[in-house]
Amino acid sequence: MKLHQHIFRAFGKTSIIYFCLLLNACERGAHTWANPVSSSGRNQPPVLVDDGPHQGWQDGSFPPYQNFANYCQNPREQNTLDMIGTVFDENNWLRSMSHFSYLWYDEITDVDPTSIDTALEYFSLMRTFQLTRAGNLKDRFHFSMNTEDWDRLSSFGVSVGYGMTLKIISSRPPRKVIVAYTEPNTPATTNKARLKRGAEILAIDSVDVINTTNVEEVSILNSGLSPKILGESHEFLIKDLGALEPRKIVLQAMEITSTPVQNVGVIETHSGSVGYILFNDHISTSEQQLIDAINLFNQRQISDLVLDLRYNGGGFLDIANELAYMIAGNYSSGQIFDQLQFNEKHPVFNPLTGDRLMPTMFRSTAKGFSAIANSPLPSLNLPRLFVITGTDTCSASEAIINGLRGIDFEVIQVGDNTCGKPYGFYPMDNCGTTYFTIQFRSANAKGFGDYSDGFSPRSDLLVDTGDTLPGCRIGDDLTSALGDRGEARLAAALWYREYGTCPGVPLDQGAIKMGGGNDGYVLKPQWLGSMTALP
Incomplete structure (x- = not known):
């Protein structure tokens, strides 16, 4: 487990975020929550089912989180402290770490670590579900990301993409997705692409961005909006600001170095x-x-x-x-x-x-x-x-x-x-995942x-x-x-x-x-x- 710099921000897997945005199926900034979503769209506290005691877990008893550090279900091979463990070791680390350092630790429902099969799902429960005075979720900033991706992004501003930052004006049909700004010397700013602020994305790989409600088509949109593999290409139908007709461009994902x-x-x-x-x-x-x-x-x-x-x-x-x-x-x-x-x-x-x-x-x-x-x-x-x-x-x-x-x-x-x-946090690394949980005001x-x-x-x-x-x-x-x-x-x-x-x-x-x-x-x-x- 490494301690990094203090941070103020939020992201889960980009594909999940885009899916939520395009279908308007979850809160902005949401992740893979295990808990149900109400008809209002707000994440709800987990509903726990008492199926009997589990060996090694005692409600309200929290061993030091260091006891479980680096015991991993799938340990990495090189240059890490990872050791062979189980997902329940990872869940126990999350449980004890949250009880020790989470700002609102007393608002977390204590969940049996052996009742949840993945660490990411368990982590999604280790937060408060209370609201602010204005009715917003108090903790809208609970997330995790791959440690290697975190290191590249935080240290060098490097991520996989096209070099364009998009703005969602409307996440429900008719949707509106606009280019907010671009990064210099990236696929978005080549002589062929020439993307500029104000350009609207109308379609990706022939799928209508504005109107589609088909889940499979939304998956295609997600793949185009959040490329995961260097070199993968997608076709975009773009309407430039002030243009009478749209145009097609092909963007190929590459490592993007942000110019902040x-x-x-x-x-x-x-x-x-x-x-x-x-x-x-x-x-x-x-x-x-x-x-x-x-x-x-x-x-x-x-x-x-x-x-x-x-x-x-x-x-x-x-x-x-x-x-x-x-x-x-x-x-x-x-x-x-x-x-x-x-x-x-x-x-x-x-x-x-x-x-x-x-x-x-x-x-x-x-x-x-x-x-x-x-x-x-x-x-x-x-x-x-x-x-x-x-x-x-x-x-x-x-x-x-x-x-x-x-x-x-x-x-x-x-x-x-x-x-x-x-609020902020210290990024907490364990078993190849970096967790971001609110620890201070x-x-x-x-x-x-x-x-x-x-x-x-x-x-x-x-x-x-x-x-x-x-x-x-x-x-x-x-x-x-x-x-x-x-x-x-x-x-x-x-x-x-x-x-x-x-x-x-x-x-x-x-x-x-x-x-x-x-x-x-x-x-x-x-x-x-x-x-x-x-x-």
């Missing part, structure tokens, strides 16, 4: 220069890319920054900390960025590292993900931050907002409510971490559900390029910067929407919707 920081630029206005960053993932490679962007902004002497986090579901918490410092600079020096709070069994020491629990200060030096460890970070010393958000803004991204607000640094929010994930310098229903722009007076910030509720404008000053959310941020109101309506006169009424959600690996911590 994109469209870095400076917008000149009559009242000063404004920096813009599209920041999509808190992964290792983003550290140096963010430093480079801040250095550019210092050279250009910007007076304000628009940080676009609309598609950033999270990642490494230390990177969120570093970016917050680089924005606020001297204002944040020597101040608390966040405080990790574990379950009540661990009030003094971190249960995963053994370290005494201490507040984490704003980092003025690099952690060393992709920059030189302990090298000084540049800073902008700005007085405020404009942040573009959406329903996919989660976890580590929300930690930037919360951390800055904890030191009374002004944050203006433009876009939609964030997802509401003040992140609170700012004021002790605030209760934003499980997200942050909400204050102009949305009618439907605010989260903790409110000054700003404007603006829909995602898929008709404009990200970073284009005419794109609805960026335009609104620039307008607010100039006039202190939302475009065309004072802040106290309700909400406006631009670019459509349904914000939808993007499809990404699940850990990228998480807050991940480093030991």
